[in-house]
Amino acid sequence: MIEAVGLTKRYGAKTAVYNLSFQVRPGMVTGFLGPNGSGKSTTMRMILGLDVPSEGLVTVNGRPYRHLPNAPRQVGALLDAKAIHGGRSAYHHLLCLAQLSGIPARRVHEVLGVVGLQDVAKKRSKGFSLGMGQRLGIAAALLGDPQVLLFDEPVNGLDPEGILWIRNLMKRLASEGRTVFVSSHLMSEMALTADHLIVIGRGQLMADMSVKDFIAHNSADFALVRTPDTEPEQRDRLTTALTEAGGAVRPEPDGALRVTGLPLPRISDLAHEADVRLWELSPHSASLEEAYMRMTQGAVDYRSTEDQRFGLQAQAPAGYAPGALPGAPGAPGAWPPPQGAPRPGYAPVPGQPAIPGQPNPYAAPPQQQSVQAPAPAPAAAPEGAAAPSPADPNQRDTEDAR
Numbered sequence: 001m002i003e004a005v006g007l008t009k010r011y012g013a014k015t016a017v018y019n020l021s022f023q024v025r026p027g028m029v030t031g032f033l034g035p036n037g038s039g040k041s042t043t044m045r046m047i048l049g050l051d052v053p054s055e056g057l058v059t060v061n062g063r064p065y066r067h068l069p070n071a072p073r074q075v076g077a078l079l080d081a082k083a084i085h086g087g088r089s090a091y092h093h094l095l096c097l098a099q100l101s102g103i104p105a106r107r108v109h110e111v112l113g114v115v116g117l118q119d120v121a122k123k124r125s126k127g128f129s130l131g132m133g134q135r136l137g138i139a140a141a142l143l144g145d146p147q148v149l150l151f152d153e154p155v156n157g158l159d160p161e162g163i164l165w166i167r168n169l170m171k172r173l174a175s176e177g178r179t180v181f182v183s184s185h186l187m188s189e190m191a192l193t194a195d196h197l198i199v200i201g202r203g204q205l206m207a208d209m210s211v212k213d214f215i216a217h218n219s220a221d222f223a224l225v226r227t228p229d230t231e232p233e234q235r236d237r238l239t240t241a242l243t244e245a246g247g248a249v250r251p252e253p254d255g256a257l258r259v260t261g262l263p264l265p266r267i268s269d270l271a272h273e274a275d276v277r278l279w280e281l282s283p284h285s286a287s288l289e290e291a292y293m294r295m296t297q298g299a300v301d302y303r304s305t306e307d308q309r310f311g312l313q314a315q316a317p318a319g320y321a322p323g324a325l326p327g328a329p330g331a332p333g334a335w336p337p338p339q340g341a342p343r344p345g346y347a348p349v350p351g352q353p354a355i356p357g358q359p360n361p362y363a364a365p366p367q368q369q370s371v372q373a374p375a376p377a378p379a380a381a382p383e384g385a386a387a388p389s390p391a392d393p394n395q396r397d398t399e400d401a402r
């Protein structure tokens with residue numbers, strides 16, 4: 001179990017992590033998500049005692065990492081796969097680590113097999129591809145057979161086969177009762193791998209909940225409605241009828257209508273009453289990626305001028321005056337938003353109005369949830385965002401089930 005309480009890290013004037021409190025429990029894979037520069041690596045470094053918190057505390061199995069007896073046997077981590085002495089072979093790299101922690105040499109052979117590097121164990125690691133380096137880093141994390149594992153972007157550089165392998169590995173480690181904490185930018189991968197999510201934005205906790213709840217709380221279910229292409233007036237008539245009935249209607253690029261706020265049978269009845277034929281009426285749920293984009297919209301430091309994310313927001317409620325892009329000073333999505341102001345950077349929280357005093361038209365049935373509106377904290381745009389790496393060939397491990 002990993003537990004953070006009021007964890008804060010400042011680098012001079014820069015607050016990288018602010019007042020983070022969360023628990024990472026054993027027996028499940030917990031995904032750690034956040035935009036570039038949101039403080040994920042800093043948090044992981046503090047968990048591992050590589051950075052000292054400015055305030056607060058983080059413990060592993062009840063103790064700060066530096067106070068853990070024989071820490072490498074309790075905690076394994078992949079932080080930076082490139083942090084390897086390139087002149088050493090994979091075998092010798094692992095053997096050195098094992099000897100430092102009193103781990104028997106036979107364990108080196110075991111982990112080389114687990115990660116599929118047994119055939120290149122004697123080769124110098126400087127000739128390794130990015131994916132092979134990732135596997136070597138994972139082998140090092142597994143060396144002490146630890147109960148707690150941290151992986152920072154473990155699928156970085158892995159090809160589809162490698163990604164599948166690591167997905168299965170993490171699930172297996174969690175099913176053995178271990179604590180598995182993994183950061184990733186790949187939402188589709190997290191949706192398949194993680195059971196639970198901790199999401200941060202600009203160093204602050206934004207969500208701590210199951211993947212299922214996260215999607216339910218941060219995405220509005222919607223209906224896709226399609227009228228005959230050849231009769232645009234039917235589409236206009238239906239748009240009017242649905243809007244008058246309280247639905248929010250947004251045209252899709254392919255000519256369909258995306259409708260929120262009305263149940264499917266009601267849409268069907270309204271179409272019938274308006275004498276409109278339907279070619280499609282289908283229910284849809286947002287993906288984890290869409291839910292994540294909606295939640296973190298206001299907490300992104302780096303954004304292309306061609307970024308399409310704005311379109312992922314739920315349509316603004318009546319009376320809402322859109323302004324500059326979220327994050328711009330003085331814009332509705334500026335960080336931190338003024339007290340009580342609408343938050344265009346976030347999907348309306350289910351059960352809560354997007355604008356105080358007005359109903360939330362996209363609301364799912366009210367449920368208990370723990371999305372947190374970050375408290376004001378000093379934050380400035382960090383430098384140097386890492387780009388995802390292309391896939392590259394990798395080895396196959398001895399435990400590959402396929």
Ligand SMILES: Nc1ncnc2c1ncn2[C@@H]1O[C@H](COP(=O)(O)OP(=O)(O)OP(=O)(O)O)[C@@H](O)[C@H]1O
Pocket residue numbers: 011014015016034035036037038039040041042043380381382383384385386
């Ligand atoms: N040693 C340091 N000195 C000064 N600032 C730092 C240091 N380490 C991190 N930061 C800053 O703290 C912020 C959080 O960085 P961090 O690397 O933890 O984010 P991240 O979420 O891991 O980002 P990414 O997803 O891009 O890897 C960034 O603004 C970064 O520039």
